[in-house]
Each structure stands twice: as structure tokens, then as C-alpha cells.
Amino acid sequence: MTRILIVDDQELFRDSLSIIMKSSDEIEVTGAVASVDEALASINETMPDAVLMDIRMPGKDGVEGTRLIKNRYPNVKVIVLTTFDDDEYVYGALKYGASGYLLKGCSSGTDGGDPSCLKRRSDDQSGNCDQGHPPVF
Numbered sequence: 001m002t003r004i005l006i007v008d009d010q011e012l013f014r015d016s017l018s019i020i021m022k023s024s025d026e027i028e029v030t031g032a033v034a035s036v037d038e039a040l041a042s043i044n045e046t047m048p049d050a051v052l053m054d055i056r057m058p059g060k061d062g063v064e065g066t067r068l069i070k071n072r073y074p075n076v077k078v079i080v081l082t083t084f085d086d087d088e089y090v091y092g093a094l095k096y097g098a099s100g101y102l103l104k105g106c107s108s109g110t111d112g113g114d115p116s117c118l119k120r121r122s123d124d125q126s127g128n129c130d131q132g133h134p135p136v137f
Helices: 011-022 036-046 062-072 087-095 115-123
Strands: 002-007 027-033 050-054 077-082 100-103
Touching: 002 011, 002 036, 011 027, 027 036, 036 050, 036 062, 050 062, 062 077, 062 087, 077 087, 087 100
Parallel strands: 002 027, 002 050, 050 077, 077 100
Antiparallel strands: none
16 A cells, blocks of 8 residues: 555545545555655655655745655655646656646546556666556656
């Protein structure tokens, strides 16, 4: 089972993503928090395998959050979430060690609607899940 922490300043998105992730028998949501500071505290307590983190948040953004998380917890994977393809922010997060990124606009008709594929992609070096979906990142 993969343990996931969700970090997003928008409560509705955070709660919705948590519900979707919890629908998979292969994913455990360790928490859903609104800021990088809350994420660091939660990681220290729950030690998730991966963090799904919004790239644009008030205060510390997802780029700074990625840097802080990877410095303190190098084995925790970080996947940044964005509503649009913002190259500067995405490249910054990747530079600091993010494993990849997902666009929030993925619909349930794409592989973005299958949380088990996200888990498998993070484990599979080829980027492909065993359901034949193309890689998200």
C-alpha cells in the first residue's frame, strides 16, 4: 500500500482528491493539509511514501515545499499539482527533486482518474502502468 499526503490550499480540491484516493485499495491517505508548514509537520508524524502538492499556494509555494521536503525527507516522493502547464514552477520543483507533476484538469476519462495508475507509475521506472495507460509525467 502506498501512503499519500495531499497538500493544497483549496479545501474543496483537497477533500475531493482525498475521496478519490481513498477509493483505491492500494492507497492510504495519511492526511490532507493546506500549507507547506502543515505538510512538514504531517510528514514528520506519518511518514508518507509520496506527497501530492499544489504548486501555487500562499506563503511557501510547491517549489519551496519540494525543496524543503526533499532536503529533510529524501525518500519521500513529491508530485506537484498545477491547474495549468506553468513551466517555470514545474521546472523549479523538478530541479529540487519532484518526481513529476500532474495537471489538475485531468478528467475521469483519462488516466488521471485512476489513482492506482498514479501509484504504479511512481513505482515503475518505465513510466507505464500495468493497465496500458500512457505516462502522466
